[in-house]
Amino acid sequence: MFNYTFQWKQAYAKLPQMLDGALVTMQIAILSMVIGILLAITLTLFRQSNSRVLKGIATTWVEVARNTPALFQIYMAHFGLAGLGLHLSPYSSLLLGITFNNAGYLAENFRGALKGIPDTQARAGWSLGMTRIQAFRYIVVPQMLRISFPTITNQMVWAVLMTSLGVTVGLNKDLYGVTQDLNALTFRTFELFALAAVIFYFIVKIIQIGARLLARRLFRY
């Protein structure tokens, strides 16, 4: 039994506020991806290195990021770190949690992508006088990103959806947070969350279409 009369107009009236929230959601997702990719490349390098410590750091990161719930990661970023005296705002906690997750997943995928790039590629670079770092940066990384492109797109989608966990650490400026707040005020739960779902859907669609266009440009050859 579902006893409810839908009042869509009451929800539509809140659309501008929700779209403002959607911008914050996009911002967090994009920032967490940019930082996440950079961190993931670093982690990949750590894993390739001969240092046991660096390898250990990278392996632990990837293991925790991939094998624990994103909710836990975000909650720990806020309440866990605060227990150690490090206070992060809800925005930073969510950003940190999602970035941690992104970096872990992407590092694992980059490792797989690296296997698809023959050693000879880097060696060719060295023979042309490139340093190891130059060869990694100009020859290996671009190919690695190219191979992982679909995974990166997926992770971006996941990052957008993960922002909805920000409410657990007191964030009310992103799309889900705004919706939750409006719900508390008006109790129009289903209309508001349906509307939020549609907005989430469109954000994800835009990312997918954007990625396809970008792929066409990047992978012409």
Added chain:
Amino acid sequence: MKKAVITAVTFAATALAGPAMADKLDDIIASGTLRCAVVLDFPPMGSRDADNNPQGFDVDYCNDLAAALGVTAEIVETTFPERIPALVSGQVDVGVASTSDTLERAKTVGFTIPYYAFENAVVANEGVEMTDWEGMKGKTVGATAGTYEAIWLEGKIKEWGEGEFRPYQNQADVFLALSQGQLDATVSTVEVAEANVKSGNFPGIRVVDKAPMVPDYVALITLRNEQGLLNYLNLFIHQQVRTGRYAELYEKWVGEGEPADLTIKGVYR
């Protein structure tokens, strides 16, 4: 002939079955169970005892209501934001969940007359200098998302134009954040504030001042169109007060003193 008999029997059966539209009140009595949405991280209104059983003012209130209806009570634990989905999806019949009766919400759900009234207190972290409620100006404050005090506090922050408001998902997270110093202060009902300071679960917090709010009148909720049930609930609340049960429950869960007056002078309802 045979046809006539069948018609007659069908007709009689339909008549005996009564109107097909039994209302929620009938449904509850017929099912033998009253399912109440109660928030259990909101002591002394709702919490769990050492054996993990639900206890508190709201739990007893639901039990009383079930007894009046002649059915068994079933406590369904919900968080504040989950009360409405639980109600409209038919998982519960009534919300006995300290729901503030705002006009905005009354557009969506049906409110009874108030069954309890809260006064609110300002609770601060010990490390923060604050002598009265106005000390919250410019500070980082928070409360449980969607509660009366959260709505008031967020409004104050907007009015002051400084400081930050953070809504958390439950009361425990608010006090955890306050205890850790993530929040400088919170506003919560006097009952909850005192219970939490006394519990020792959240070290480093203190009650500062009363919050200058209109008492937070809370009502029972059910579906907006269940007028029959709402009538019954209103009378039940009336009976609780006039039989002295309200005062009894107040003394049991809140302590000494007079329970708040549920009427407002000069108006009906």
